[in-house]
Amino acid sequence: MKIAFYGSSLLSSYWNGAATYYRGLLKALSRHGYDIVFYEPDAFDRQNHRDIDIPDWCDVVVYEATPDALMQVASRAAEADIVVKASGVGFEDEALLRAVLDHSRSDALTVFWDVDAPATLSELRNHPDHPLHEELKRIALVLTYGGGDPVVWDYRALGAAECVPIYNALDPETHFPVARDPRFACDLAFLGNRLPDREARVEAFFLKPASALEDQKFLLGGSGWGDKPMPANVSWLGHVGTRDHNAFNVTPKAVLNISRDSMASNGFSPATRVFEAAGAGACIITDAWAGIELFLTPGEEILVARDGADVVEIMRTLTPGRAKRIGKAALRRVLAEHTYTLRAELVDAIFKAHFERRTVEAAE
Template identity: 55%
Template sequence: MRICFFGSSLVSSYWNGAATYYRGILKEIAALGNDITFFEPDAFERQAHRDIDDPPWARVVVYPATPEGWQRALTAAGRSADLLVKASGVGVFDVELENAVAEISSRALRIYWDVDAPATLEAIAGDPAHHLRDAIPRYDLVLTYGGGDNVVRAYRAAGARDCVPIYNALDPTAHHPAQPMAEFTGDLSLLANRLPDREKRVEQFFINVAQQLPGRKFVLGGAGWDTRPMPQNICKAGHVGTAQHNGFFSSALATLNVNRDSMARYGFSPPTRVFEAVGAGACLITDAWEGIDHFLEPGTEVLVAANGDEVAGHLDALDPARAESIAQRARTRILAHHTYRHRARQFHNLLEHMNTRTEAAE
């Protein structure tokens, strides 16, 4: 099957947390015999901050971030695709692309793939004139990378023909234990770009904890934090490219996951960082959200904190031996049940079902 995929970027993780997800799932989809073309705009200096060369399993088309650029790209995709995918959060001309894919005259199946479904659904709910209210019913399928039954029900209520979560996962060839890196060593690390709907939670679960524990060392990776005042025991690492992720997660006693506001409210939305960290052999502490036990067992495979005080408590009770035990159990669980090979097989089965249903209707 020829799959044309419009997303933020496949080759750069710069201000692009979805890069790991795209790479993991599309590589395994290609391994099942599909032909992948990834269309991404030349925007936000991502091409100047590439993490990888064009991969052998996908053709990457970088189009100008202009009206003419996306229109030419979509015209080319519409001519060749058996399956046309528009991901959320491309970053430029999202509204135009989402409407155009819904309306395109093409034999291709159309999928809207939402990599931030809770935020999208809250935007739709708050805006009676939101463009997706008209566009979504014209897509053949909505896929999301999280959200569970709450997201499925909300998308069906918004007119989706069907909605299926395909969760984040682990690519064990990309994310695995590595040698610690001196610049990332400490007691607790966090890798998260500075975003408006995450910053308060980072303050609660990380920055305030550092203030509580002045004798501990904290490491904060991610873009956007350079202007944010921090306690002296927080080391700002700045943007951490994907080539350094394994080293980052392998260097501290524990690493922290902090969900964005909407993802925490909906639950069942583990971000890519959860699987990257576990794959690299990190002991993970996460903020509390419904559905964590679907992926990892609290207390033995992950430490769950409802607030900053509980993060501090977990850190105080943690020693290297216990951290290693939690990390090993978590990695065993994820490798057994939550790799991108598992997710690609789920995607393949969905397409087979869709094609069978289409053939029966003809």
């Protein structure tokens, strides 16, 4: 089957947290025999920050961020058996969704893949005239980056025919234990771009604990933090490409996961970096959110902090030996239960079930 997938970027993780998710899932789906074309706009300077070449498991079409180019790639939805429009493409999202639905064949499976469901649902609740309200009636399936039952219930209440969370996971071919790298030597590291609905939590869970732990070294990776006031024991690296993620995760004594406000409030939304870090064997400290125990066991495979004071206490008492044991336990768990191979098996089953239902309905 042919899949036309319209997303932010497969080739660049620059200001694009969904890149690892797309790569892991689509590579695994290709092994089920899907012929995939990924369409991404030339936007946000991502093409100048590519961190992978065009892969052999997926074709990639980069189009200019213009209305004419958008319509040209949208017309190619007619070539596909499965048409996927992801959220957060970054250029004329509403027009793109409408155009790909208009060009999809009547026998195609149409999918809205929401990689930021809490934010999308908040926008829909606050804007009753949002175009997606109407477009949901034309979409056969909603898949989400996470969110659990609360997201499923909300989407169904808004009229979605079907909604299934497809959680982040690990690609063990790209994220795995490596040798420690002196560039990333520190006690606690955090990797994340500066975003409005995360910044206050970064201050509470990372910068304030750094101020309280003057004898420890903190490392901050990610774009946008250049003018942010920081304690003297915090070093800012700027953008860290995916090829350095393994070393960034495995070298510090511990790495920190900080959810965005919407993800933390909704719960059941483990960030990509949780599985990337676990795949490298890192000791992870995460802010608290509902559903953590579905993915990693608190206290054994991951450490949970309710606030900055908890981060301080954890870092004061965490020994290198315990950190190493937690990292090894997390690695075992994600390899057993949370790989993109397993996630792709779920997606493949969902796709096949949809077409089987159509076949049965057509025969009746």
